[in-house]
Amino acid sequence: MIKNLWKHITLTCGNGHTEEVVMDLKQGPLSLFYACPKYYPENRKEKERACANRLNLVDFEKMLDHMTEKIEKGMDQGIEVNLTGYQYRDRKGTQYTVLRHSKDDLKIEVLNRRALK
Numbered sequence: 001m002i003k004n005l006w007k008h009i010t011l012t013c014g015n016g017h018t019e020e021v022v023m024d025l026k027q028g029p030l031s032l033f034y035a036c037p038k039y040y041p042e043n044r045k046e047k048e049r050a051c052a053n054r055l056n057l058v059d060f061e062k063m064l065d066h067m068t069e070k071i072e073k074g075m076d077q078g079i080e081v082n083l084t085g086y087q088y089r090d091r092k093g094t095q096y097t098v099l100r101h102s103k104d105d106l107k108i109e110v111l112n113r114r115a116l117k
Helices: 057-076
Strands: 009-015 025-029 032-035 054-056 087-089 095-102 104-110
Touching: 032 057, 054 057, 057 104
Parallel strands: 009 104
Antiparallel strands: 025 032, 032 054, 087 095, 095 104
């Protein structure tokens, strides 16, 4: 069992920004969620469009379970798993791409197409 994997995860926005944008944990009206900071005017350049890419904590936990399962499956077989380059979509159509996977770091790009419609 992998403990505290969530502490090693960095989420980045996959909505086509020119530079890497790390998603922030924000408080919504009902719950916490990860949001692209480019949604807020103070984080954008003049005339840059707002980015509504986001991920709620329920979907974050499902993604975390999915990644943990992939890693543990390899560990059970005695294989050291490196998920760099791994991509998948969840049932809602959110796309996840592992940009970097090391012992201490898991960087995942998130693209929530439903939030961007």
